[in-house]
Amino acid sequence: MNAIASAFLAGLLFGLGLIVSAMTDPSKVIAFLDLTGSWDPSLALVMGGAIVASWIGIRLGDQQAARPAGAHDVTPEGRGAPTLSPERADGDVPRSGIIDRQLLAGSALFGIGWGVTGFCPGPMVTGLGLGFWPAGVAALTMLIGLRVGTRFTSAPTSG
Amino acid sequence: MEIDWARFTPWQALAGGLLIGTAASILWLRNRRIAGVSGILGAMLERGGLHSWRVAFVAGLVLAPLVFQPLLSRIPLSAPRMPGGEGTTLFLQLLAGGFLVGLGTRIGGGCTSGSRRVRTGPAVPRSLVAVPVFMATGFLTVFLWRLAGGLGA
Numbered sequence: 001m002n003a004i005a006s007a008f009l010a011g012l013l014f015g016l017g018l019i020v021s022a023m024t025d026p027s028k029v030i031a032f033l034d035l036t037g038s039w040d041p042s043l044a045l046v047m048g049g050a051i052v053a054s055w056i057g058i059r060l061g062d063q064q065a066a067r068p069a070g071a072h073d074v075t076p077e078g079r080g081a082p083t084l085s086p087e088r089a090d091g092d093v094p095r096s097g098i099i100d101r102q103l104l105a106g107s108a109l110f111g112i113g114w115g116v117t118g119f120c121p122g123p124m125v126t127g128l129g130l131g132f133w134p135a136g137v138a139a140l141t142m143l144i145g146l147r148v149g150t151r152f153t154s155a156p157t158s159g
Numbered sequence: 160m161e162i163d164w165a166r167f168t169p170w171q172a173l174a175g176g177l178l179i180g181t182a183a184s185i186l187w188l189r190n191r192r193i194a195g196v197s198g199i200l201g202a203m204l205e206r207g208g209l210h211s212w213r214v215a216f217v218a219g220l221v222l223a224p225l226v227f228q229p230l231l232s233r234i235p236l237s238a239p240r241m242p243g244g245e246g247t248t249l250f251l252q253l254l255a256g257g258f259l260v261g262l263g264t265r266i267g268g269g270c271t272s273g274s275r276r277v278r279t280g281p282a283v284p285r286s287l288v289a290v291p292v293f294m295a296t297g298f299l300t301v302f303l304w305r306l307a308g309g310l311g312a
Contacts, residue, residue, distance in 0.1 A: 006189035007212040011219020014182035014194060016227050021175020025239040031166055033301035038163035042172040049176020057184020099288050106267020111293030113259025115300025116252055121196040121270045129224040132239045138257030145261020146201040152266045
């Protein structure tokens with residue numbers, strides 16, 4: 001399976017997971033965040049399931065990386081890098097383990113936007129495929145936000 | 160706090176979560192990339208960032224409802240719905256909230272999927288801080304929304 005096919009498959013399964021768990025439904029997400037209303041704990045189980053399944057992937061990846069040189073798959077973009085390293089700071093890989101003001105402020109702002117809309121980025125994108133118009137509106141300004149946010153990130157990103 | 164048993168869908172939530180995690184594992188094992196949607200979208204907006212694997216991942220996210228339509232029609236799923244406001248209020252809410260989601264994830268370096276995915280390497284402590292912070296402001300925002308009377312029963 002080449003890098004494009006595997007990325008496409010990953011996107012498809014990610015989207016399927018969001019729909020099956022109803023995370024594409026903002027009222028479901030808000031029902032989780034609404035502690036003083038009638039609370040729907042579903043989102044916690046989505047997170048739990050995702051952590052378990054991705055943890056297995058990390059373990060398998062560590063084994064893959066531990067194999068002798070040349071034994072692991074070489075893809076055009078990921079040459080079997082054993083773990084995340086700050087050197088591979090090319091936009092979508094977290095830059096470092098440093099906890100700074102950006103991390104705190106950014107996460108806080110994201111939480112407000114999440115609470116206001118019931119959308120995080122994934123469901124906005126899959127919402128487009130569902131033909132759910134609020135997802136399209138939120139996605140539009142999210143893209144602007146992503147663009148504007150680049151100005152406030154400390155380390156310049158390459159790539 | 161009162162659990163809404165009628166709305167609680169534990170099995171679907173768990174199954175969906177496992178699918179999301181499996182997708183993240185595939186991207187990690189085959190591409191050595193993190194399935195963080197905000198990170199991928201943000202990188203696509205940068206000069207030279209429109210790599211084919213990113214386009215393929217986003218295409219998969221958009222096409223999932225169509226590709227899995229035969230399967231999804233067999234699962235009891237309620238249509239997505241916006242709680243609270245309507246009309247202009249809802250529209251402004253989406254514009255402002257969407258912007259904050261984009262801005263926040265870019266500055267903070269990740270959204271939910273990216274954060275929960277990153278349990279290894281140097282980014283672990285970041286994720287352990289980021290998740291409680293956005294959870295807290297998310298809870299607070301909805302609490303204030305309810306306090307202001309914007310959310311019905």
